[in-house]
Amino acid sequence: MNGPVDAPPLSVLDHFPADLLDLDATELHARLGGPTLIRINADTEAEREREGVFVSALIHGNETSGWDAIRRLFASRSMPEYRPVILFLGNLRAAEAGVRTLSDQSDFNRIWTNRDEPLVEAVLDEIANDQFTASVDLHNNTGKNPPFAVVTDTEPGTLDLAAQFDRRMVLVESPASVLTRVFTDCPAIAVELGPVGDPACVDRAEALLAELLFDPPTGPKTVHPNTIYRAIARIFVAPGTHFTIGHIGDPTDADVHFTGHVEERNFHELDAGFVLANTTRPIREVIRVEASDGEDVTDRFLVQEGDAIKLRDRVIPAMSTTDIRGVELDCFCYLMETIDVD
Ligand SMILES: [Zn+2]
Structure with missing residues (x-):
């Protein structure tokens, strides 16, 4: 199970290449070569003065709804302008094969406490000086589940962010090696959009991203519920x-x-x-x-x-x-x- 992830560990782009909008998740590896971090608004004043949003997709290769939502959103509304966005496209080799994780890879959502993993080191180094208002990691479920947000703490900011996606949320305290845990200075959630292949999942992800990436920052619009699930x-x-x-x-x-x-x-x-x-x-x-x-x-x-x-x-x-x-x-x-x- 444990093995090297793709080499080179990470590509970093300072803009979103427009041709990506035409590419299915299975086609990204051939175009990008491996895990890729894309800075949107990297050259603008916004990048220097405003806090950004971190969005990750394809951490599990077959969970493609998040990527499909990003494509559709950017195709229909152009690129976000209000704030910097860092988009992390994770396990593209597994996406190419249409699987969660390849047999020679570590699970990309179980590696983030391991600084010996080259990808982890590369991502953490790259974002070390970035400030974020929110981090959202986009997933699908394997089984039949309703959409829900996964939180790793119960800070009001975290729960408010989760409520922007869905009022159903689950506190998951283990394992500690999930990507969400990297973001200790801002609200961070993972969202389980629903089953792989369900087109409603793309709609859900698009609605959340539209709010987070395009609406002017005005603080939390949604108040979290008082009862949540705890794993x-x-x-x-x-x-x-x-x-x-x-x-x-x-x-x-x-x-x-x-x-x-x-x-x-x-x-x-x-x-x-x-x-x-x-x-x-x-x-x-x-x-x-x-x-x-x-x-x-x-x-x-x-x-x-x-x-x-x-x-x-x-x-x-x-x-x-x-x-x-x-x-x-x-x-x-x-x-x-x-x-x-x-
Ligand atoms: Zn997943």
Whole structure:
């Protein structure tokens, strides 16, 4: 999993090349050669005197709605003028292949605490002297999820920024190596636009970017809600475990059969006793539940009764998917609670 990301680690452009507007996400690697940071309004007074907005897309190569929104927005409204924008186009090699991450790469949203990673070093060096009012990282979900914002803190500025996208927001405190965490001096969010391939995702991203990049800075327009979700744990399948999810996957030699109904219940409470999966193996050999701090909390959330793995208490799942590869690369789902915020 861990390997060198593309070399050279980063290209930096001082303007947005107009021909990019014609390029699909799969075509960017051939044009740009790898991860690229594009400064928009780099030469203007705005760049020197105003704080900018950092926008990232294609951190996961197959999550293309953000890029499609940028193309459509810049094609229809020309380039932003009010403020500098730094656009970071991430894993273009994976985008070319139409996958989240290639097998010889690190996950581009799990590297940002590692200064030994050349890409991380190059990006952090490049933006070291920039001031930002906001940072937005554009993603799609693998599974069926409603749109929501991901926040890594509950500062009012962060929550207000998140509310500009959607009132549904999730506090995710782990892992610490996500791109959003780089931005400690400004509100920073990731947005989960919805499923890959859903055209509504492009509309959502375009609406958010139009507000952030084109509207004159007037301070927050949206007040955040008082209740948000907090991710408290993730469910992982042990490496090497064969598993099915509902009717998806090869049942031959499968160790674990997930019931497949969790994806339909993303952001809806599941009751205690809900059967998550069936297995003849001891739960500890095949499934692990990990808290935000890395602690093994399998027994706190799950109980094995015969072949059934059940929820001990009611909990709210999110980001569950029926994509086998997606589960192997990340996790089966997040478990959440609701918390009150000021
Ligand atoms: Zn993503």
